[in-house]
Amino acid sequence: MRLLDALKSSTEFLEKAGVDDAFADSEMLVLHASGADRLSSYMDNPEISKGLQAKIRRLVRRRAKGEPVQYIVGQVEFFGLKIHIGKGVLIPRPETELLAEDAIKAVSRGRVTLPLQILDLCTGSGCIAIALAKAFPDSRVYGTDVSKTAIRYAKKNAAGSAVENVTFLQGSLYLPLKRSLCFDLIVSNPPYVKRGDIDGLQREIKEWEPLEALDGGGDGLDFYRSIFTDAPKYLCRGGRILVELGFGQAEDVKMLAMRQGFGTIEVRKDYAGIERILKAELRSQDTATIK
Known part of the structure; x- marks a missing residue:
């Protein structure tokens, strides 16, 4: 059997199993499984051993049972980085790259007092924190x-x-941090x-990804309340906060931010037109480190 024959039969198997994007x-x-690059695979279409055929079949069967392809291959690309992931860790999404992009812009376009300190809450695989640490090597990221x-x-990905x-700490939100720490920028994809919508998610999500990384409470806003309530205690003068939003949450999160003294609130839409990223600055701060 040649490699492209294996690709064809694998695609047909996943299509019959009802997998979306079966070919991809x-x-x-x-x-x-083959360790081959895409271009040479299509150009050369090499013969593959029976051992490799069996390995491919095992991986394809796992996908047919609903396991996300990212868990099977063990990694995903995020902002030009190879991020290792596995069951128990939220899979980074393309829209989360917008959060990293906007955070980098917030620093790059502003007046920054170095060394910069950045906090990533609910860091998961560490993809956002690592992207920011890579972009600002003189900064300190938590x-x-x-x-x-x-x-x-996260520690494996940093290495x-x-x-x-970058320093990764286990604990809920701000709890593992020293109270003396002061951050110029806080980011979060919480x-x-x-909670009532989780059963309606794709099986790849609800059956495989960690519930604690999905469940935002009854109205989906539990983590935003905690994040914005305590953010003023940890932000330096002029510090900003950027968070990723779920569908239809922009107005509610704006109100939460305003109640905690945040202003200059901006919301960015993702490529699907969904309000996805919220950026805010404390109104009470009169000297900005990031503008």
């Missing part, structure tokens, strides 16, 4: 997460990305799915 997932699994598994992956200016 099959291609990712076949290339991962990431917190309640999950021991997430912190383990794999050769990033040394759990924001309404």
Whole structure:
């Protein structure tokens, strides 16, 4: 059997199993199993051993049972970085790259007093924290997460990305931090799915991804309340906060931010036109480190 024959049969198998994007997932699994690059695979279409055929079949069967392809291959690309992931860690989404992008812009376009200190709440795989640490090597970045598994992956990803200016701490939101720490920028992609909506999510999400990384409480706003309530205690003068939003949450999160003294609130839409990123600055601060 040749490699492209394996790709064809794998695609047909996943289509029959009702998997969306069966071809894209099959291609990712076949290339991962073979270790071959995409261009040479299509140009050369090499013969593959029976052992490799069996390996491909095992991976494809896992995908047919609903396991996310990202967990099967063990990594995902995020902002040009290879981020290792596995069960127990939220899979980074393309829209979350917008949060990292806007955070970098907030620093790059502003007047910054170095050394910069950045906090990533609910860091998960550490993808946002590592992207920011990579963009600002003279900064000090902290990431917190309640999950021991997430912190383990975050530390692995930092080491794999050769990033040394990031510290990951296990604990809920601000709890693992020293009260004396002061941050110029706080970012977060918190759990924001309404508890009652979780059963309606795709099976790849609700059956495989960690519930604690999805469940935002009854109205999906529990983490935003905690984040904005305590943010003023940890922000330096002129510090800003950027958070990712769930569908239809922009107005509610704006109100939460305003009640805690935040102003200059901006919301950015993602590529699907959904209000996805909220950026805010404390109104009570009169000297900005980031503008």
